[in-house]
Amino acid sequence: MTASAEPIGASFWRRLRDPAAWMTTTDIVAVLLAASLPWSTSLVGIFGVVLVLVMLPTIDAPTFIASLKRPACMAPIALFLLALAGTLWSDANWNLRFHSVAPTAKLLLVPLLFYHFERSRRGLWVFTAFLASCAVMVVASWIVAYFPQLTLKEAGAASRGVFVKNYIDQSQEFALCAVALAFPIATMLRAKRFALALLLGALSLAFLANMAFVIVSRTALVTIPIMLAAFAVLHLRLKTTLLVLCACIIAGVVVWFASPQLESTVATFRQQYQEYMATGAVTSIGQRLEFYRKSLRFFADAPVIGHGTGSIEGLFVQAAIGQTGAAADVVRNPHNQTLNVAVQWGTLGVVILYAMWISHLMLFRGDTLAHWIGLLVVVQNIFTSLFNSHIFDFHEGWMYVIGVGVAGGMVKVCRSPAAPISNS
Secondary structure, eight states: OHHHHHHHHHHHHHHHTOHHHHHHHHHHHHHHHHHHTTTOHHHHHHHHHHHHHHHGGGOOHHHHHHHTTSHHHHHHHHHHHHHHHGGGSOOSOHHHHHHHHHHHHGGGHHHHHHHHHHHOSOHHHHHHHHHHHHHHHHHHHHHHHHOGGGOSSOTTTOOTTOSSSOHHHHHHHHHHHHHHTHHHHHHHHHTTOHHHHHHHHHHHHHHHHHHHHTOOOHHHHHHHHHHHHHHHHHHSOHHHHHHHHHHHHHHHHHHHHHOHHHHHHHHHHHHHHHHHHHHOOOOHHHHHHHHHHHHHHHHHHSTTTOSOTTOHHHHHHHHTTTOOGGGGOOOSOOSOHHHHHHHHHHHHHHHHHHHHHHHHHHHTOSSSHHHHHHHHHHHHHHHHTTTSOTTTSHHHHHHHHHHHHHHHHHTTSSOOSSOOOOOO
């Protein structure tokens, strides 16, 4: 018994000290993190912490520290540090101050993911896991659209076709997957691999069909054409772009008349705006316009370093005194990423936020799948952040961290003199 136990123990400790084993473990945890994102916030939080812990034994401190000098690494760290420093000049209670720091903490994973996936060769596994998970979610969405009692959402809170979470998060996932598949579909067609191109095309259409006939957010409706335009400009010839544009217009007209759900969603834009302008009614569009108007005033009151971390709710409380309708709403989030940052940290915060977006856009100037995925994630986040605070929102924020972090490592954003650790 003793003789056989020693080799097992020795093998265990040798593997525990093996950087390649830790690299493999990190890859697996990253895959699980991406796969769990469409389904669970708790699992994402758990896997996020585990990912950092299993990544630590693989880090060469001098090399990693040197990699942090890159703008793409510095900007997310700077935004977190500004949020932390902003607690010092905020009037909010300390619990709310630190609660408002938390959404920026996940940005610290971006440099770690850059560093890890520069050396790992399994970055595509992460994106495949997310795509497969979203594909299963499409099936679940169609099922609960016709059998709403099967949803996991609370009674009375479920939207049609939403199995878990909410229709905004679901729409962002499906929109990203549908447009991201355009690159491998085009690649397969050029390589005359028609069967695989057809399979990926069917999957992309499944995402789009779900948004057309089941449920879609208005934010996704606005951003999908922008993402498709980015693909056309970067990867298609002018003649092909025009043909695709004509096909999309025809398909859009057909879907418009075939989908009452889509027509109803679009109609709410004008209807809610008119109700807000006429009566100040509490509508989604009206609330946002009210949030934007007040946030601009708050920013003008403290334009350099803002009102401090966690200050938004208190400012809206003061502005709501004596108001009615949409003007009486009190929120912690003005539903615009730029204004969210501007109110709390002023011009300094806005400069850092846009420096992060620009530096990450600059990473993905290339023609590989990793370049395309990374670019698409950043473009989607920038434009959806016009209507939401998607860097700070849990779900969309993690989509950004995983997408940019993994793709950035794959395109070797943080180049290191260290040789890659084998994954074999």
